[in-house]
Amino acid sequence: MKVEEADRWDLSRKTAVITGAASGFGRELALLCGAAGMRLVVADVDATGLERTLVMTGLSPEKAVVQRCNVAQSDEMDLLARTAHERFGGTQRLFNNAGVIAAGPIWKATPQDWAWVFGVNVMGVANGIRSFVPAMLEGGEPAWVVNTASIAGLVCPPERGVYAASKHAVVAMSECLHHELAQTGKQAGVSVLCPAYVDTGIADSAKHRPAELAATNPEQAPIIDRTREAMRAGRLSAADVARFTLDAVLQRRFYVLPHRRASIGLEHWLRDFLAGGAPSNPLKGA
Ligand SMILES: NC(=O)c1ccc[n+]([C@@H]2O[C@H](COP(=O)([O-])OP(=O)(O)OC[C@H]3O[C@@H](n4cnc5c(N)ncnc54)[C@H](O)[C@@H]3O)[C@@H](O)[C@H]2O)c1
16 A cells, blocks of 8 residues: 555544654655645754754644654653643654764674664653654554664665664563553554665764764774665665655554565575574664
8 A cells, every 4th residue: 555545534533643743854854744735843952953844744733743852851841741741632653763873883882872873762762752652542543653763774784783683672672562452451552663774864864863873883884885875776765664664653554664685684584594604783784
């Protein structure tokens, strides 16, 4: 089912909260959800980018709210949930999408690399679930959460240890949440988005890194440059991934794998695992 064919009535009476909405997937999700008639609460640490997203949606302040929010801070996520409740009476679709990347050999990762990446990628998702899901369940309407992980949440490339560990945590939280939501017997579910390389702003995510967590792996720069090149060569755009994601939500699919070829790495991983061997390098032959 294409998003354009989606039941617009179903979406148009819903509120979507999207983190990391100043750029990349988050911005494209906001454009699609806005075009489908949803009310939006868009959040990011990048206030300028957020305003740009709002302008691009063409939505009036009655239908869309922007809020500067650091997802790593639990009180800021609570405030975001309160905004969605006060402005639109609640949230029915939550996109825990904000994310950052650090790179380099894992033994050179600094404590600040771990704190920053886990603060945003792991605690950002945990905070989103804690701040929003209870009220979504009590709201009496069908509710859906989308957590943005990565193909690096399923296989482990070298020199991305901190990032891959954080994204594995997002997949784990999503799988547990899936079971827990099913046990409630309510109309509620979750999807986990696991894309491969896509050309977005994430290679430059350090520009919003807090000063107190600035100390980073000294070998990171050339690896981030190679990542940026791979992202620019990506087959799918951020808009493609957003469309694929919204389709998956409409179809209530859990695993969202826009890059089919990248998921072949998972088959290799399972073969290696069952054979009791060591993992193949997922970047070789990708
Ligand atoms: N682009 C890729 O190749 C790729 C692949 C797999 C997964 N992802 C994941 O997709 C998600 C979206 O990233 P993107 O690729 O669109 O990158 P992006 O940098 O274009 O967008 C991420 C947004 O998150 C925001 N952000 C960063 N820290 C934040 C914080 N503490 N609180 C709130 N917002 C914060 C950034 O300002 C930015 O606007 C991330 O979780 C990322 O890990 C990206």
